[in-house]
Amino acid sequence: MKNTLRQLRAEREWSQAELGTRLDVSRQTINALEVGKYDPSLPLAYKIARLFECAIEDVFIYEG
Amino acid sequence: MTSTLDILTSVLYTWSSDLTRALGENFVDVLGWLGWVGLGVIGGLLAKLTVPGGPWGNSPDRSSRKRFAIWMSVYVVVVLATSTAFNNKIIPASLTIPVALLPMIPATLAGFASLDGFRAMDELQRKIQSEGILFAFFVTAIVTFSYGFLEVYAGFPRQSMFFVWAVLALSWCAGSALATRRYR
Numbered sequence: 001m002k003n004t005l006r007q008l009r010a011e012r013e014w015s016q017a018e019l020g021t022r023l024d025v026s027r028q029t030i031n032a033l034e035v036g037k038y039d040p041s042l043p044l045a046y047k048i049a050r051l052f053e054c055a056i057e058d059v060f061i062y063e064g
Numbered sequence: 065m066t067s068t069l070d071i072l073t074s075v076l077y078t079w080s081s082d083l084t085r086a087l088g089e090n091f092v093d094v095l096g097w098l099g100w101v102g103l104g105v106i107g108g109l110l111a112k113l114t115v116p117g118g119p120w121g122n123s124p125d126r127s128s129r130k131r132f133a134i135w136m137s138v139y140v141v142v143v144l145a146t147s148t149a150f151n152n153k154i155i156p157a158s159l160t161i162p163v164a165l166l167p168m169i170p171a172t173l174a175g176f177a178s179l180d181g182f183r184a185m186d187e188l189q190r191k192i193q194s195e196g197i198l199f200a201f202f203v204t205a206i207v208t209f210s211y212g213f214l215e216v217y218a219g220f221p222r223q224s225m226f227f228v229w230a231v232l233a234l235s236w237c238a239g240s241a242l243a244t245r246r247y248r
Binding site (some may be wrong): 024028029031037038040 | 186187188189191244246247248
């Protein structure tokens with residue numbers, strides 16, 4: 001699954017640590033999400049979408 | 065002709081016998097310390113290096129970390145106290161078992177604190193720790209059963225039960241490091 005997390009974060013000029021704090025996850029988790037090594041749970045995906053005020057499909061692109 | 069397996073068996077047997085002989089009667093005490101204090105510290109440091117924020121990740125749950133540190137400190141004090149009491153033979157025979165098990169009270173409470181710390185981790189950190197623990201589970205099973213069979217069939221010297229935790233702690237560190245690399 002691809003995602004636009006890095007781009008969305010860059011638009012807001014947030015660091016990975018800052019985004020992690022806003023989502024209540026570690027910086028390591030943000031990095032793993034951005035590089036596509038980890039797909040989030042549904043609750044975390046919703047949380048991310050809500051934080052960036054967009055739909056889940058705008059953040060995560062399923063390529064299966 | 066001596067095969068590689070014979071040489072390996074001989075080396076392992078000699079090493080194991082030497083270790084048992086060198087540690088002698090203090091074997092249990094020494095491994096107990098290594099198991100809970102030494103490996104705890106080394107494990108913590110390794111986990112700190114491999115998992116950002118350490119075994120508790122970057123979670124704001126500092127209370128479990130503090131509780132863990134407190135109960136481990138109590139454990140060390142109780143081990144020292146009971147060890148001294150036993151060495152000076154001041155424990156009545158009727159109290160041997162409860163006093164010998166006394167250090168397990170703070171150790172259990174430290175275990176609960178680390179469980180709370182685990183629950184406070186985020187989903188990826190929990191996944192990494194789960195993979196690390198599963199890796200440790202298999203490595204410990206393979207190592208301890210291998211040695212158990214060598215004890216039974218090849219006459220290797222008996223080792224203390226503390227040996228199990230030493231293997232578990234080290235393989236947990238290795239497993240966590242490997243799992244962390246997967247998500248980097």
